[in-house]
Amino acid sequence: MDESRLCTYPRFCDLKWHPDNGKTARLTSRSRLRLPIDLRLHTPQFTVLHETDDFMLVDKPAHLLVHPSVPGNPPTLLDGLEALCIYELANGGKLSLINRLDRETSGIVLVAKTKEAARELSIAMEKREFRKSYHALVWGWPKEDQFTVEEPIRRKGEVEDSPIWVKQIVDPDGKPSLTRFEVERRFEKRTSNGNRFAMLRCYPATGRMHQIRVHAAHSGHSIVGDKIYGPDDACYLQFIETGWTSSLERQLLMNRQALHASGFGWKGEDWECSLPLDMSNFLGE
Incomplete structure (x- = not known):
């Protein structure tokens, strides 16, 4: 594994923290506390399994959201991918998640790195290739x-x-x-x-x-x-x-x-x- 492509991207967000079980963090509009998220469940750490100029396959851990769902949610796989591919994005690249996994499901996620690749891969998925x-x-x-x-x-x-x-x-x-x-x-x-x-x-x-x-x-x-x-x-x-x-x-x-x-x-x-x-x-x- 190329350690340079193992992404860990912790950050902070507005959360209501429940210390009773240590594993629940709920969003609330009334809470503006800046508390760290539970990194055991939410840090967007993943491994790149395969990568080309057009796409990559990554191993998503369980409990990690694939993409943002509400404002201020914990870091997602997409957040980590954007941090990892900052050079590509700065040079005209665009990340697109071709397949998506439930939050608790782990494993392979296909990510396009350009608009052209996203179109080709999306068509391939529609054709069940x-x-x-x-x-x-x-x-x-x-x-x-x-x-x-x-x-x-x-x-x-x-x-x-x-x-x-x-x-x-x-x-x-x-x-x-x-x-x-x-x-x-x-x-x-x-x-x-x-x-x-x-x-x-x-x-x-x-x-x-x-x-x-x-x-x-x-x-x-x-x-x-x-x-x-x-x-x-x-x-x-x-x-x-x-x-x-x-x-x-x-x-x-x-x-x-x-x-x-x-x-x-x-x-x-x-x-x-x-x-x-x-x-x-x-x-x-």
């Missing part, structure tokens, strides 16, 4: 070593009341969605919530919101740590209210969904991104 794969830790042991979930997905709030606006569900009137799964490993681990787990390789043929998480749960094997599609979606609401707690840890086992964008391919080339430490530790590696 990219080969993407993920690793996921799930509860239970799937019966088959390979299985496919081909079920349409839509937002739950379009069908019935949902306290979680972003929650998606399988619904016959949803958008066509297909995910292939392969079991790479079945293992046993004594935990506060279950003893049998599996490592899946996931191949989404379509790109719906939360698709892998929804299809994994639909198959009966929710992703470990998933606050919305795991044991109980009340975990998500509790997390929003209280931050990470010992009660949530007993239910979810990991403080984020154990989903990692590990593979990316295009035009005869393929790149791999190794598992992050939290997933490797869960596997006992």
Whole structure:
């Protein structure tokens, strides 16, 4: 790894700090305190896996926002990329995030460095030229070593009341969605919530919101740590209210969904991104 392309870009922002759990920082218009963010969760540190004059592939850690969502939010991947590519930007470059990962999902993000590259890569994505794969830790042991979930997905709030606006569900009137799964490993681990787990390789043929998480749960094997599609979606609401707690840890086992964008391919080339430490530790590696 080229250490010059390992980016760490801490900064300060206006936050309301909750020292009770040490892991929650909420935005508030009334608070103007200049307190450091929790760098364990929010520092935009990432690794460049591959880079050309036109694009780069970076390994995004879990808990890092990909791009700004509200004014004054903690540093994002885009902030770190802009700091890293300051020379390119000063010479006419323009950064564009071609694919985006959920905040808690780790792994490969494709970034265009010029307007021309962004157009080419966006068209390639629309034509489904990219080969993407993920690793996921799930509860239970799937019966088959390979299985496919081909079920349409839509937002739950379009069908019935949902306290979680972003929650998606399988619904016959949803958008066509297909995910292939392969079991790479079945293992046993004594935990506060279950003893049998599996490592899946996931191949989404379509790109719906939360698709892998929804299809994994639909198959009966929710992703470990998933606050919305795991044991109980009340975990998500509790997390929003209280931050990470010992009660949530007993239910979810990991403080984020154990989903990692590990593979990316295009035009005869393929790149791999190794598992992050939290997933490797869960596997006992």
